[in-house]
Amino acid sequence: MTKTPHLLKNSLKFPQPELEPVDTTVAVATAATPTPSGTRSDLEPGPRGRKPARRFSRRNLFIYGTLTLVALYYLLPLYVMVVTSLKGMPEIRLGNIFAPPLEITFEPWVKAWSEACTGLNCDGLSRGFWNSVRILVPSVILSIAIASVNGYALANWRFKGAELFFTILIVGAFIPYQVMIYPIVIMLREVGLYGSLTGLVLVHSVFGMPILTLLFRNYFASVPEELFKAARVDGAGFWAIYFKIMLPMSLPIFVVAIILQVTGIWNDFLFGVIYTKPDLYPMTVQLNNIVNSTQGVKEYNVNMAATILTGLVPLSIYFLSGKLFVRGIAAGAVKG
């Protein structure tokens, strides 16, 4: 890894928390590992930047003030969506989108989940929820399995030509999906997977591959070489090292990969609708149908409720994973 900051490099290779046998309690590691130079675990709220200043100083006021303002700005759209989804249509037409509802109604939520019509099917988003899960689970598992093994091979078992393919892959990350629609229809048709869940899972794996491989490759490259060598000395092979050494200490990067894939696949509309059949259509298809109905009166409250409902799965994963995400991102991205 060429671009590792030099100081880090010299400081006897990362005694990073990831090396601890999988221990989800995030930040203990630094203390436990003898770290000569104070590389902190990624999220430990250790001293950062400058020397901690006194509370209530002007500097603190500035920091908290700015962050609070920014946070309010970031929360604004969510606030608008939630507030709108709790209003009745007459109230929405009258008014100010920022005003809290005068009269709270959960009807739009009920409607979005179980009553909104798509053509003749009036069962709202609920119809697509399980389909989304059915698509999500195998796609996430397969794409991450492939990308992690790939990243591992690229980082630790380099072979001639590997970097070339990797470069192609990275360039592939920049190709707009629309361009690939027809070639993939043709390929899937030729292998007989068109319209099946398997086909869609493969498509998701393919398009998730560039970024995921990049992250895994960077992560595995940051694992101390000594560890790898020691395993080789013990006679462990490619798969043994992957399963016995790499996997157990890769929780953070897997969390990142899971989050990215869950977000991407759950929010996908285009692939879901083009490469499957109606009985497999994901939730986003219903969302599109509810939100995009071109004729008739737009029920903004139902749209907003549907929108929030559809976003709940990725949102809750974000809220639950919390620190692990940043920790994983750190490990996967720091080393260029």
Place this chain on the structure above:
Amino acid sequence: MKSIRTTLVAATALCGVSVAHATDLEVTHWWTSGGEAAAVAEFAKAFDATGNKWVDGAIAGSGGTARPIMISRITGGDPMGATQFNHGRQAEELVEAGLMRDLTEIAEKNNWKDIVRPASLLDSCTLDGKIYCVPVNIHSQQWLWLNNSVFEKAGVAVPTNWDEFAAAAPKLEAAGVVPLALGQQPWQTTLAFQVLLVALAGPDAYTKVFGDKDAEFAAGPDMARVFQAAATARDMAKNSNVQNWNDATTMVITGKAAGQIMGDWAQGEFQVAGQVAGKDYTCLPGLGVNEVIQTGGDAFYFPKVDDAAITEAQGVLAEVMMSPETQVAFNLKKGSLPVRGDVDLNAANDCMRKGLDILAKGNVIPSPDQLMSADSLTLVNDLFVEFFNTPSLTAEEAQTRFASIVEEAD
């Protein structure tokens, strides 16, 4: 194989609609709004009554979202049982590629040639003498919708044609009303232009431009007048900043705007708002000048499949869609006109009757979808959306560009 299919088709024909062979038939379409869904439900109901089962595959977001999905399904070798397209040239290539089922036999047996009116509808479904689709409705675009009370308040008589409307614009503006509501989406601006073209220059001019692709005529003085009128319309609509057509209609209903040029589907909005035709709002077909309507509409195509049961169900559905009862039930809900002239529409309101009268008189012109390829139409759309949104683009310049599009068009 072919003979089996022929036999089956013949069998279907013999047994007619009455025999129940329970087959699930997946039908894709992009009708998802309240009124549209209610209309589709009529098809589904009638089809289910034959003992088969309508499996609904609705995709919202208009044809632009739905069509790639449908085309992918058909070319991907996993076709649905039936699918909506706007008739005209959208599905031409799928037919040429042999992916669509030939419906000629069913059409002949049921005499579609005689009952479908105007005949141009069936022509659009015909390629090399064979019929490939079922037209289900007629949507006309040539309407000017006016809010009567706005004109009263501004102290002007409700216009009876476009020129009066344009003349009333200053007074309307003085009264704080946007004279013309116009959604900013490309198709709406093109629609406004086409309607002006047919109304002010006449149906022949329209056919010359869109049908014969006569570039010289498109660059000529008759068309110059139309472009000037379009510039006037642009001016009248300069304070209208909505995107969707129904938002524009809402501006008219609520009195923020005085009028809108829009297809007959706008009427549904007035009805939902509880307004009465003739009393609360006025509709002027052909902008009150040339009372002609375009006969665009929707049609259903049936992809070729290997499954005999599905093939049979397709035939049943085609017949059901054309049957008089279904035509009436469907079109009343959809707000469009039926494709057969021999049905009775008692429930139709004032504006719909005006449309029916014009249809009966035969004052019809084909829709642009029937005349021009989707590709050329997009170029036209792009030009007009730019024109209506760029006050600095002059009528003359737009006309020159329009003429060159017409010259290249196919």
Place this chain on the structure above:
Amino acid sequence: MAAMARPARWHRNISAKVAAIPMIATALCIFIGGTAWTVVYSFTNSKLLPKESFVGLRQYERLWGSSKWLTSIENLAIYGAFSLIFALVIGFLLAALLDQKIRFEDTFRTILLYPFALSFIVTGLAWQWILNPDFGVQAVVRGLGWESFTFDPLYNPDIVIYGVLIAGLWHETGLIMCLMLAGLRGIDEDIWKAARIDGIPTWKTYLFIVIPMMRGIFITAIVLIASGIIKVYDLVVAQTGGGPGIASEVPAKYVYDAMFLSQNLGQGFAASTMMLLTVVIIVVPWAYLEFGGKRK
């Protein structure tokens, strides 16, 4: 030691190559194959279905003669430049703020990051609403008494792309902030100590010492942002539909519209080939240096 650490080369190659088969297949079949297919068919006049009727460069002539395409390119340039700069700068500043040993860091971080969990469609719709002059920000400010206040980016062709930018940044800066924060956490405390001893001001330490050390992070961030910029489509569709007029068209939308609205596959392929060409010209040399070159 060497013999043990480095087993016979072929052996080592085999496992890794087997493991890399999916990647190689994807790179060759999908990315190279699909791209080649697209390029080939960009020279045809394919309409609804791909057809091998070659027409030379006609699709390209038409592409560059189209004002919609030119507007798309211009918008992408504006959106891309600002998006890249602002996402990096804002992301870094926010990360630096969060990195000051503050309380509630988790809360702030979660708030900044959550938009990334939402799809672009959702982002576009929410912002379309907030920026709507009739009941969004403009209406509210006017309601407070400032009657002449005008803020309607989505309805003004001159600035509509900035309206899209606001939403785009809202969506992605959280993720960039996380990356930056991760990078800052990887900076050795000794560096800060040394900088302080030398009396270097904080901002200088950040600018000249810390940022250069975070090169890897910046690269990952740029790959993420840039690949998103090129593909920006859903956001525009949901927020403006490309309007008013054609003022907020973007290349990915041009491609999609050409292929599926106007049923002119050839034109869509030509436009996407141009996009690919741009990507290749910019990305390939960099990617090769970055990933393909010799490593230390």
